[in-house]
Amino acid sequence: MKNKYTIFLLYLCAGTILITCFIQIYDLSQYPFESHMDMGSEVYFHFRFSQTITLFLSIAGVSILFAREGINRELKLKAYTDVTGIKNKHACLEEMSILECNDNTLNIGFAIFDLNNLKKVNDFYGHEKGDELIQTFAHLLKLAADKKYFLGRFGGDEFVAIIQNCTEEIMEKYIQDVKQLADKYNKSASVLLSFASGYAISTRNHYYLMEELLKEADKKMYGNKKKMKYENMVENPQLSKILDDDRINSIGRDDLTGLLNYEAFLSVVKKVINLSLEDHDLAILCSDISNFRYINDTFGHKEGNNILRQFAQELKKQSFCLCASRIFSDNFSCLIDVSGMSTDEVTALIEKFNSHFSSIINNEYKGSRLILSSGIYFVPSKDETIDNMLNYANTARKYTKTSYQNILVYRDDIDQLEKKKASIINSFQTSLQNGEFKVYLQAKVRCSDKSICSAEALIRWQMKDGTFYYPDEFIPFLEQTGDIIDMDFYVYEQIFSYLHDRQLAQKVIIPISLNISRAHLIKPLVFLERITNLLGTYPIPTDLITFELTESTYIQDMQSAAFFIDELHKLNFKVSMDDFGSGYSSLKVLKNMPFDEIKFDKEFLLELTDENSRKILLQMMSLVKSLDKVIVCEGVENAMNVNFLEQSDCDIMQGYYYHRPVPMAELVY
CATH class of the missing domain: 3.30.70.270 (Reverse transcriptase/Diguanylate cyclase domain)
Incomplete structure (x- = not known):
């Protein structure tokens, strides 16, 4: 209200001055200079001078008042205006x-x-x-x-x-x-x-x-x-904008796909998780193209790179993708928004995307069969390190290769398995040198008189801390790393030495079966050279050794396996097909099998309660016997198994019903 009164007074003063000016002008117009001279020059001068001074001071005062009001108004305007240009x-x-x-x-x-x-x-x-x-x-x-x-x-x-x-x-x-x-x-x-x-x-x-x-x-x-559901801070299809251009340049991008490189990806994921985890459910997705090298071999590396670029573009288009990176080769990682979704829904979402991309490539590249493998890890909290989360998702991805699934969500049991795997792989060589591996023998008996006729060498691993591993627990991991070759030759040397010592001591000797891993078929001549060296160190009759090759190993590369078996025969070793009937056998394959012995898988004996299964097994044994093969049946666990096999063409039985595996020195025969 004070401002209103001030403005009123200013205008009142201005009006008074204007009226005074008009009066002065009127007075001059009514009384010319000559008429004023009658008043006397001195009186007239003082009169005019006082009028002029009064007029000047009035105008000056009003001007000052207006100027002051203008300054105040300008200061007030600035004081009340925000930096955004609107009022504060x-x-x-x-x-x-x-x-x-x-x-x-x-x-x-x-x-x-x-x-x-x-x-x-x-x-x-x-x-x-x-x-x-x-x-x-x-x-x-x-x-x-x-x-x-x-x-x-x-x-x-x-x-x-x-x-x-x-x-x-x-x-x-x-x-x-x-x-x-x-x-x-x-x-x-x-x-x-x-x-x-x-x-x-x-x-x-x-x-x-x-x-x-x-x-x-x-x-x-x-x-x-x-x-309101908070909107994403960046457009999902344009996630490369998640950092300003001056902070993510060619150093922060993958040259091939344009996605974030590993370091930039880690930085962005960390920031997004810290800022968004309270409002969103997030997960890490790791994917790769199964057997990608075959695509490169078939269509060429140029087309292989084109497929990788296509995958990157399709991934960026997905609304669930917050940011993505090509970690290396055909391995991609992605931070995904899974808000409000169950585990099954997330799996279905990724499966749908994987199938969509596979169909695109399979239609574009005729004759291809592209399959994506993916692992998912749900972000639990901001405290989990990004490296750990990526490792967990990647672990689930790798585990799909052995679990016959294309998509897996990381679970605690996978974590335990991976820790166990890491422990086995990292400690294997040291344990081998420390003698923590023990060779066991499981006796085999003849069907005719139940006497021990041979044995199979098995391996057990007992660490110094007391941890005990059976073969099924560590052999698959050693096959993946290639350490299985050292494992096998450790067993071979133990058996050759065992037989040689008994021979020198003139003790009874029985033939022993040794397992051959698939890795040896890759370099058969190296295998044969090392076996020959062992024979030079431990000269024993080679007919005391039977090498067992699994049916699956033989079927997957019959040409290499046939050459391998032929070379072993030249050295007078016997060769047995292990796990016969585990899912690959056929009459056509059986006809060409260059084996001395056929070892029926233990699963056959588990199905003896079914009459048709009994008939089929009997007929298969009869057929194999007609090909002059020695028949061994493993998994003999009870009297029913024994009674059945006694009525068949089985030659040798192996199982807990007769003998369990024991350390070499404890086997009595």
Whole structure:
């Protein structure tokens, strides 16, 4: 009110001066210079001089008053203007105070806007990007507003709009116009602008004072904020924008696919998890193309690289993909948003994507059969290291190779298995040197008289800490690493030495069977050379050794296996097919098998309760016997097994019913 009185006085003074000026001008026009001379020159001079001084001082005073008011008004304008170009909080409060002093507050609308995720934007991109969003939103508020609307920034990321003579339609239209402008901005923005809003209008039915309007609008805004699902800070299909161009350049990208490289991926994943885990469920996805080298061999490395680029592009298109990286070769990792999804739904989602990409490639490259293998690890908390999470997802991916599944979610039992695997692989060579591996012998008996006729060499691993491993627990891992070759020759040397010592001591000797791993077929001549060297060190009759080769190993590479068996025969070794009937055998294959002995898989004896199974097994034995092969049946566990085999063409039985595996020195025969 003080400002209004000041302005009134200024205008009053200005009016008085103008009237005085008009009177002076009129007086001069009515009394010419000659008439004034009659007054006397000295009196006349003093009269005119006093009038002039009075006029000058009046004009000067009014000018000073106007100048002072202009300066005050300019200072006030600056004091009440925010850096965004709209009014600040002080101006907002004063506007509310002025409106409060009116006769009533009817039809006044009060809207509050609050930016979403501003703290996350500041933390992730820096405060410059956050300030840019604030400036942008203020600009959008002004674009959507009528000139008579009062706009102000009420706090850090809060804005208000006060509209007089407001209706629901006017307010709704204004807020909708702001949303449309924000959507238009987001189409080309690297960081999305998202806001919550709430408003209240004072009406006769719901009459509010200004302070009450503020509280009601604020309450509705927070209600709107809770219902809103925060939008992603970056567009999902354009995740390379997740860091500014000056922070992610050619060093931070994979040259082939354009995805983040490993270091940049780790950095981005860490930031996204820290900022978004409270609002989103996240997971790490690791995928690779099974047998990718065959694609390179078949279509060439150029087309192989093209397939990798295609996979990267398809992955970036997926709405669940937050950021992705090609870790190496055909191995990709991705941070995915799985909010509100169950484990089965996530698995189905990734399976659908994998099938989609496979169909694209298989249609484009005729004759190909591309299969993706994927491992998933759900992010449990911000405390888990990114390296660990990637390792867990990658472990699940690798485990798909042996579990006959294309997609696996990481589980604790996989973790235990992998730790066990790592322990076995890392400690194998040391344990071998320390003599922690023990060779056991399991005797075999003749069907005719149940006497011991031969034995099979088996391996057991007992660590110094007391941990005990059976072959099934460590042999598969040693086959993966290639350490199985050293394992096998350790057993071979133990058996050759054992037989040689008994021979020198003129003790009874029985033939012993030794298992041959698939790895030896890759370099058969190296195997034969080492066996020959063993014979030079431990000269024993070679017919005391029977090498066992599994049916699956033989079937997968019959040509190499046939050469291998032929070379062993030249050295007078016998060769047995182990695990016969475990899923690969056929009459055609059986006809060409160059084996001296056929060892029926123990699964046959587990099905003897079924009459048809009994008949089939008897007929198969009869057929094998007609080919002049020695028949061995393993898995003889009970009297029923023995009774059945006594009526068959079986020559030798092996199983716990007669003999369990024992250390070499403890086998008595």
